[in-house]
Every structure is written in C-alpha cells, then in structure tokens.
Amino acid sequence: MASVIGFFDRLRKAFNPPPAEPSAEGTRVLKFGILGAANIAPVALIAPAKNHPETVVYAVAARDKARAEAYARKHGIEKVHRTYQELLDDPNVDVIYNPLPNGLHYEWTTKALAAGKHVLLEKPSASTAEETRKMFDLAEKKGLVLMEAFHYRFHPAIQRVKAIIDSGELGAIKHISAVLALPKGIIRSDDIRYKYELGGGALMDMGCYTINFIQYLSSSNPVSVLSATHALHVPPSAPKDFKPTVDRGTTASLALPNNATASLKADLSMPFRFGLIPPMPQVRGTVTCEGGEIELFNFVMPTLYHSLKVTPKQGKARVEKVYSFADAKMEGKGEAWWTTYRFQLEAFVDRLKGRTPQTWVDKEDSIANMECIEQIYEKTGLGSRPKSDFVPPQY
Numbered sequence: 001m002a003s004v005i006g007f008f009d010r011l012r013k014a015f016n017p018p019p020a021e022p023s024a025e026g027t028r029v030l031k032f033g034i035l036g037a038a039n040i041a042p043v044a045l046i047a048p049a050k051n052h053p054e055t056v057v058y059a060v061a062a063r064d065k066a067r068a069e070a071y072a073r074k075h076g077i078e079k080v081h082r083t084y085q086e087l088l089d090d091p092n093v094d095v096i097y098n099p100l101p102n103g104l105h106y107e108w109t110t111k112a113l114a115a116g117k118h119v120l121l122e123k124p125s126a127s128t129a130e131e132t133r134k135m136f137d138l139a140e141k142k143g144l145v146l147m148e149a150f151h152y153r154f155h156p157a158i159q160r161v162k163a164i165i166d167s168g169e170l171g172a173i174k175h176i177s178a179v180l181a182l183p184k185g186i187i188r189s190d191d192i193r194y195k196y197e198l199g200g201g202a203l204m205d206m207g208c209y210t211i212n213f214i215q216y217l218s219s220s221n222p223v224s225v226l227s228a229t230h231a232l233h234v235p236p237s238a239p240k241d242f243k244p245t246v247d248r249g250t251t252a253s254l255a256l257p258n259n260a261t262a263s264l265k266a267d268l269s270m271p272f273r274f275g276l277i278p279p280m281p282q283v284r285g286t287v288t289c290e291g292g293e294i295e296l297f298n299f300v301m302p303t304l305y306h307s308l309k310v311t312p313k314q315g316k317a318r319v320e321k322v323y324s325f326a327d328a329k330m331e332g333k334g335e336a337w338w339t340t341y342r343f344q345l346e347a348f349v350d351r352l353k354g355r356t357p358q359t360w361v362d363k364e365d366s367i368a369n370m371e372c373i374e375q376i377y378e379k380t381g382l383g384s385r386p387k388s389d390f391v392p393p394q395y
C-alpha cells in the first residue's frame, strides 16, 4: 500500500512540482531561453526550473509567432522571440536549452555558443561525431558550459548501480545489455524521429541512451561493433519505389575493453504480436559481472517506478529502490519525486555556479556516443545521418 501511495505522490509532484522557495537575497537567477516550442521542454526543463530557486525559463522562440505566444502563455514564459537568432541575441538570456530536431543541434548550439550562451543540449548531441567535437571545442574556447542532456544519469538509481559496480562487489564486468523499445502507435509516422534529413532513426533517438548506459557503467567506450541489424521505417503512404533511410529499430553487439561485450536494442515501433497484441515497452539495463548480475528496470524514467535487482552468485538476491540519494545512503541532493530532469538541472546549475555537480556528461562521452552511433550505422549499411550544411564562420 505504501508503495502505491508513494507512486502517486511522486507522480503528482514530478509533473507539478512545488514552486521553489524564494532564493536568498543577492542570488543571481539564471535565465533560460528555449529554441522552439518543443514537446519535451515542459517536462525536461520548464517544470524542473519552477522548482529550482536559481533558474527561470525566461524566453522562448518559435518559427511561428502565434505558436510561440501560445506556448509562452501556457507555461508562464515572460518573453517571446520571433526567431531563434533573436533569442540568442537577447542579452538577458544566460543559458540556451536546445531541444530542436537532432539535425539542427549542431547549427543552433554553435550559434548559441557564438552568442556567448551556455547550452543544455538535447540528445543525441548532433548528427556526426565531428559536429559534436566542434561544438565542444567551441564551448571550451569560449569558456562556456555545454552538456548533452542524458538526464537518466543524474538519478540516484543509476548512481547506485554505478556505485555497486565500482565497489567491486560483483567483480569485473562481462556483459552489459541495454534495451529501449516502444510498441507501435506511440510515435507517429510523421514524427521528427523518422525524418532522415533531421537526424532521425531509432539508433539516434533511443540507441544513444543505450550506448550512454553501456559507456557509463563500464567506464569505457566500445572498441568495435561486432554485429548489427535493423528494421527500416516505411511510412504507410510510401510509394512503391520508396527507398528507406531511417531505422525503425536497431540492434547491435559491441566489444568492450578487457574482453567484455555489450548488446543494445532500440526500437521506436515494435510490431504487435500476431498483428494484434501490443508488446510492453522495454526499458531495462542488465550488467553481468564475474560475481553476479544487476538489473535495472526502467532506467529512463526511474522516478515513476524502478526495480534494481542485485543477484550475487554467492549469497541472496536483493531488490533495492533508490528514489533519493538518502535511500542509497549516498551523498547528494534531491527528493524522491525529483525527476531525472530535475536532478539534471541541479547538476547543470551547480556547474554554472562553480559548485561541484553530483555527476556529469562530459565532452568525451558525447563524442564517443556519436562515434559509436556512426559505427553501428556503418555496420548496418544505413550510413551516418546527413551532416549539417551549416558552415560556421571563424568564431
């Protein structure tokens, strides 16, 4: 019963967080601006920012003015800009949140950095590793903070999994498996995720999480792609001669250092069983070590519900629930209802304020992630997503 009440309490506060306590006198509140009236922004930034005493979502820009105005009204955003560039040129904006389609990440992150803004950048960071490297090089050159928003990493549940692995309790890692797959019908056929020219594809959209999960928990980057398969996206209205370029789903098997291996599965639209029964969403990661196994069910939205099962070869299996750092007796801020995005915002602001964030997604993680995506696409034969035709001037 307590766990059911806990679930509803977390759910209520996660999506409708209590407003932050007024910040102490003299606190400089960071003003965020959002590029595009994006679907993800209310959950990933707007709600968390309302609960953070040092942040405000101050401005939004959208290609359509009326759309931007309606979005601003709905979410209590003070300022509307008519173009993305106008937002970047706003001297009141400190930080840009970039939730544009993947294929536009490079251009608009580069322009935001050039305008002197810090950037919280949605995943996957770009269309190619070269673009990712260039963005981070520019951020370094300008002394600005840029981070790819792998929000799940900031949650105490994943931090606890990392701590168990790093403690050596289960010995060396032999295999990591990560799966993120949705049934058909959730993502519409005309979604940006299916648009090749916008950097679409299941591997880009969901596969990037699975790769990050493998990188983070193994504290290494994949050495090579051993094998890979894909299922292609064919829109319902496709003409007979349609040539698919976007993966609806991808699987891959990877070699890790020290003879360890990893496997991943990403799927935007798993077919119904027998054409009738929708499969359950799959969101799980498993780490098999010499001395046992850890399974984390729901590593992407652990606030709602998760299960962290540790099965040592010697001894008894245990299930842990880690909704807060206190649950795991770890150092760290936050409440049980904090979403992954709220934890992420805490860390991002800590870095901007010169404090030490609980964890981070660094430049090398982001570059290696895109490298792995490109290598898998090469293996399946689809090839990298088209690189941006934006050519930055010398900043």
Ligand SMILES: NC(=O)C1=CN([C@@H]2O[C@H](COP(=O)(O)OP(=O)(O)OC[C@H]3O[C@@H](n4cnc5c(N)ncnc54)[C@H](OP(=O)(O)O)[C@@H]3O)[C@@H](O)[C@H]2O)C=CC1
Residues within 6 Å of the ligand: 035, 036, 037, 038, 039, 040, 041, 044, 061, 062, 063, 064, 067, 099, 100, 101, 102, 104, 122, 123, 124, 149, 151, 192, 198, 205
């Ligand atoms: N961290 C997370 O949990 C999640 C991250 N994401 C990531 O966030 C990004 C955006 O995803 P999502 O919010 O679902 O996307 P949306 O479909 O809502 O698109 C985001 C914005 O892109 C803008 N846009 C600019 N050019 C185009 C174009 N040519 N076609 C379509 N849209 C365009 C639109 O802005 P305008 O309003 O100006 O028209 C739109 O509001 C992706 O990179 C995705 O991977 C997505 C979901 C979850």
Ligand SMILES: O=C1OC[C@@H](O)[C@H](O)[C@H]1O
Residues within 6 Å of the ligand: 193, 205, 206, 300
């Ligand atoms: O968290 C997520 O789940 C659904 C995906 O399509 C989305 O882009 C991703 O970030």
